[in-house]
Structures are given as structure tokens and as C-alpha cells.
Amino acid sequence: MSTPTTEPLNASQASLYQQLRAHLAELKLTTAAEHLPGVLEQAAAEGLSMTAALERLLGLEVEATEARRLAGRLRFASLPSPATLEGFDLEAAPGLDPALVNELASCRYLESATNVLLIGPPGVGKTHMAVGLARKAAEAGYRTYFTTAADLAARCHKAAIEGRWATTMRFYAGPTLLVIDELGYLPLPAEAASALFQVVSQRYLKTSIILTTNRGVGSWGEVLGDTTVAAALLDRLLHRSVVLNLDGDSYRLRAHQARADTLRRTTTGTPRPLQ
Incomplete structure (x- = not known):
């Protein structure tokens, strides 16, 4: 992933940027390191404060961490299907x-x-x-x-x-x-x-x-x-x-009946069960 391109970086800024990415990688904040260029570009384009830019960057890391933890809990749960409560009739x-x-x-x-x-x-x-x-x-x-x-x-x-x-x-x-x-x-x-x-x-x-x-x-x-x-x-x-x-x-x-009804309508054009 490239460095921010909103403004060219001088040697000192480029060194600080690389150090920041290295710090994030050392702390295993991999998502924050991956999104650092984009967040810095957004900060420059939107005029974000340092605090707002840092919150946005760490927010992405938190979201990724929560997603990984949820994926781990679901693997352990060994659910037999993707069924959800929202899908229950x-x-x-x-x-x-x-x-x-x-x-x-x-x-x-x-x-x-x-x-x-x-x-x-x-x-x-x-x-x-x-x-x-x-x-x-x-x-x-x-x-x-x-x-x-x-x-x-x-x-x-x-x-x-x-x-x-x-x-x-x-x-x-x-x-x-x-x-x-x-x-x-x-x-x-x-x-x-x-x-x-x-x-x-x-x-x-x-x-x-x-x-x-x-x-x-x-x-x-x-x-x-x-x-x-x-x-x-x-x-x-x-x-x-x-x-x-x-x-x-x-x-x-009910699912079998619905499939049968669909097949009947498709093949015969009959909206009701054949007698």
C-alpha cells in the first residue's frame, strides 16, 4: 500500500511515517498499519484533528479485532447451520x-x-x-x-x-x-x-x-x-x-409444498393444486 499522496513528504516526514507504521506493526495493530495511509489522506482532506484521525485509525483496529473474536467464537460454537432468529418465521x-x-x-x-x-x-x-x-x-x-x-x-x-x-x-x-x-x-x-x-x-x-x-x-x-x-x-x-x-x-x-407449487405453476400455469 502506498504512502499518502495528498502532499509530498519531505525526508523527515517520510521517516516519521515509516516509524509510525513500524510501531503499529510491532504492536501487532495490523489493521491500523494497513489503513494508516488512507486515514492520513482523509485527515488531510477533511481537516481532521490529530485526535479525530487517531480515533478513526484505532476504530478500524477495534472493528477488525471484534470481527476476529466473533469469528473465533462462532468456530468454537460449532453451529450446524447459518440459521438466524431474523430468518425464523x-x-x-x-x-x-x-x-x-x-x-x-x-x-x-x-x-x-x-x-x-x-x-x-x-x-x-x-x-x-x-x-x-x-x-x-x-x-x-x-x-x-x-x-x-x-x-x-x-x-x-x-x-x-x-x-x-x-x-x-x-x-x-x-x-x-x-x-x-x-x-x-x-x-x-x-x-x-x-x-x-x-x-x-x-x-x-x-x-x-x-x-x-x-x-x-x-x-x-x-x-x-x-x-x-x-x-x-x-x-x-x-x-x-x-x-x-x-x-x-x-x-x-412447507418448503416442499412451496417448491411443488412453484414447479406446478412453471410447468402447467395452474395457480392451484391439481385435483
């Missing part, structure tokens, strides 16, 4: 209160270690909403991690065999927000109930969990294969929680 989920969804989007529930349970049949958007809330948490600066109930159980089982149980428990206890997706969709091994209980217990009243399930809480004993553990688990999850019951038509079925 609230009109297709009449049981949801938009005001409550907006409140959750503020991430204030994380400050009180409140849990969120998303309950409903397959396809109504539970995972979409969980991913959207996790993304909001990461964007707000919170450490977030997404897993499925089956993956959590498998990882804990492997850790127990390899003698890494304590390390794995610390891992799941660490993030401010832990998302556990799809409880009840797949049969879980016998030790899964214990692993899930240990994770929930370690986070109890300290950090938040978002859990999605297609099974009502009354059937968790059947899902986990242990009614006693299920009751203890629910006691901790529900003590400080928000429960959202999602219903309505399946997202995937």
Missing part, C-alpha cells in the same frame, strides 16, 4: 410470543443462568431457533457451544473409557451457553442419562442451557431409561427456565 409458529423471542434475543437470560426448553414435533423450527439464539449469544460476546444429545452421550462415553471424564465435564461446564439439540429423537445408551445429568448438574444456576426435544417432559423417563434421573434432571433444568412449545406445520413440509 414466527407467523408459522402461532404458539410463540414474539415479545418473548425478542427478550431471548437480548441474551439477558444468560445473566441469570436461565435455561430455555424448546419442545415440539419434528420440523417446526426448534433447531433453527436454538441456532439463532446461540448465534445471538456469540455475537454478544458469550462463549457458546452446540451439540446434539446423541453426540454428547457418545463423547462422554468415550471419555469415561479413556479416563478423560473430568476433562470432558469441564469442557461442557465451560461455555456460558450450551445448546443440547434433539433429545428424544434417537435412542440413547444406558449411560447417557447419567452423562446428561452430570452436565446439567455442573451448570446448574451457573450457566445456561438451551435444550430442544420432540418429547414432552412427562415422557423423559422413557427417553432416558431412568425415571429417577429424569426427574432430577428436570428439577434442575426447570428451576430457572423458559419453556417454549412450538407447533404448526413442519418447515420442511
Whole structure:
């Protein structure tokens, strides 16, 4: 990148400019060093004070630093899709209160270690909403991690065999927000109930969990294969929680119907389903 061209620099000014870039590079302010020529040109053209020019230069560095940190938090979060809350169709989920969804989007529930349970049949958007809330948490600066109930159980089982149980428990206890997706969709091994209980217990009243399930809480004993553990688990999850019951038509079925309607209109010119 060239040096500022608004006015030619004399030897002394050129030396100072190179020293300034070297200082920025030494301090690892790489974005500020990259944008220094442009900011100096803007300062000269706009008549900016030294303070204003410095604020603009460091502001660019701060923006780049925040972007890198967010990218790192999103990599760690392991979100399974690019879904966002803004992309969630609230009109297709009449049981949801938009005001409550907006409140959750503020991430204030994380400050009180409140849990969120998303309950409903397959396809109504539970995972979409969980991913959207996790993304909001990461964007707000919170450490977030997404897993499925089956993956959590498998990882804990492997850790127990390899003698890494304590390390794995610390891992799941660490993030401010832990998302556990799809409880009840797949049969879980016998030790899964214990692993899930240990994770929930370690986070109890300290950090938040978002859990999605297609099974009502009354059937968790059947899902986990242990009614006693299920009751203890629910006691901790529900003590400080928000429960959202999602219903309505399946997202995937509605998307399939929309594609079918589009194909029908394209090929036949018929605006309505053929009888």
C-alpha cells in the first residue's frame, strides 16, 4: 500500500511515517498499519484533528479485532447451520410470543443462568431457533457451544473409557451457553442419562442451557431409561427456565409444498393444486 499522496513528504516526514507504521506493526495493530495511509489522506482532506484521525485509525483496529473474536467464537460454537432468529418465521409458529423471542434475543437470560426448553414435533423450527439464539449469544460476546444429545452421550462415553471424564465435564461446564439439540429423537445408551445429568448438574444456576426435544417432559423417563434421573434432571433444568412449545406445520413440509407449487405453476400455469 502506498504512502499518502495528498502532499509530498519531505525526508523527515517520510521517516516519521515509516516509524509510525513500524510501531503499529510491532504492536501487532495490523489493521491500523494497513489503513494508516488512507486515514492520513482523509485527515488531510477533511481537516481532521490529530485526535479525530487517531480515533478513526484505532476504530478500524477495534472493528477488525471484534470481527476476529466473533469469528473465533462462532468456530468454537460449532453451529450446524447459518440459521438466524431474523430468518425464523414466527407467523408459522402461532404458539410463540414474539415479545418473548425478542427478550431471548437480548441474551439477558444468560445473566441469570436461565435455561430455555424448546419442545415440539419434528420440523417446526426448534433447531433453527436454538441456532439463532446461540448465534445471538456469540455475537454478544458469550462463549457458546452446540451439540446434539446423541453426540454428547457418545463423547462422554468415550471419555469415561479413556479416563478423560473430568476433562470432558469441564469442557461442557465451560461455555456460558450450551445448546443440547434433539433429545428424544434417537435412542440413547444406558449411560447417557447419567452423562446428561452430570452436565446439567455442573451448570446448574451457573450457566445456561438451551435444550430442544420432540418429547414432552412427562415422557423423559422413557427417553432416558431412568425415571429417577429424569426427574432430577428436570428439577434442575426447570428451576430457572423458559419453556417454549412450538407447533404448526413442519418447515420442511412447507418448503416442499412451496417448491411443488412453484414447479406446478412453471410447468402447467395452474395457480392451484391439481385435483
